Amino acid sequence: MKNLYPALVLLALVLFAAAPVMIVNAPYESTMGLVQKIFYYHVPSAMVMFLAAFVCGIASAVYLFRGHAAADRVASAAAELTVVFGLIVLVTGPLWARKAWGVWWQWDARLTSTLLMWMIFLAYLLVRRFGGPGAEKLSAAMAVFGMANVPFVYISVNIWRTIHPTTRVVPTLSPGMRGPFWFCVAAFVLLFGLLLAARMRLEHRRADVEHLYLLAEEE
């Protein structure tokens, strides 16, 4: 695993360097034109945000019921990544919306629920930071509720037919766009995995140091 990590980082670098080339060569969408290219970063980061929220929620549930400290570390790393990738979604979305809808923000079901989900995980980080002793359990409950939100966010576009494109866009992509799109998804998922691993390693080291401190104090 240790030897694999630098290789994977290199692979991620190559993927992210190659992605713009593929995106440039992808066919132009007839109505949106150039601004449609945001899609290649917006949707994959949204997918990774959902993935991170699921990882966080499941790890939190495991921590709540089994009490494994490792699960808690996974959950806290995944929560941070949910917020980071959520930020990418919430920044690229309005950039696209300004061109496509003429406004930066619209209170439609998908946008509102995405913002709420992002806020839940932001609250998770706040609780973890300022909750004092026992905050891990509190934030774990928060993550379980946040995870319950994900399916709701995903299907919201299909129930409330509003302005945001539905979930049917991705399966019906034209062949020329499909390649670059899934390429970007792979790049983002790899980035997520690498960041998660790095973050968990850091937390692991921190726990080790704390343990050593406690041992030193006992002596």
Added chain:
Amino acid sequence: MFLRVAWLVMRKDLTVEVRSREILYTTAFFAVACVLVFAFALVKEGRPLEDAAAGIMWISIAFAGTLALGRTFERERHAETLRALMLAPASRPAIYVGKLLGIVLLLLIVEAILVPLVALLFHAPVGARPVLLVALLVCGTVGFSAVGTLFAAMLVRARSRDVLLPILLYPITIPVIIAGVRGTAALFEPVPADDLAQMWIALLAFFDIVFVTLSLWTFEPLMTE
């Protein structure tokens, strides 16, 4: 056994409340003050802002609910009764249900004062569809309190619980507030939109089921040290 424990916990809370009436009086007063502030801000020359009544009603309920939750568990913490409850050989979910019922009942009493006041100040036709309105209020209050009871109980031991409760509670319960506001606004139209209100009530019932299930599921591990 389950229902009996829940009933006893609820009766304990209500007995304490009936004797002091501390939370009821303070929460009701706070809610009324809230509505009045909104009335000053949003009523111009005797004409309220369009659709303001529904929003203000639910904002006041949410604020008053947060206050009531904080106070209820502050009392538990102060008297160490929550620890005693946890030591008792009773199932945790039953304790949770008891606390939840107590909070819901308290909030419903506050709403009985609040809703007519909103109707009076914002010219809202509360009498037009009383059954649907009560259904909306009950479903919304249960959903809000289900999450609130869980987090307030957990926060009893946390350091900055007064700040953290709204931080935890509002993002998660905003779907409930949205459904409540939209449903109520549909009922307050000049011609009440029954089917729309029923759709929001169904959604609220769905939220209630999800939130109560999740809370019952997580209450036990959360309240174990």
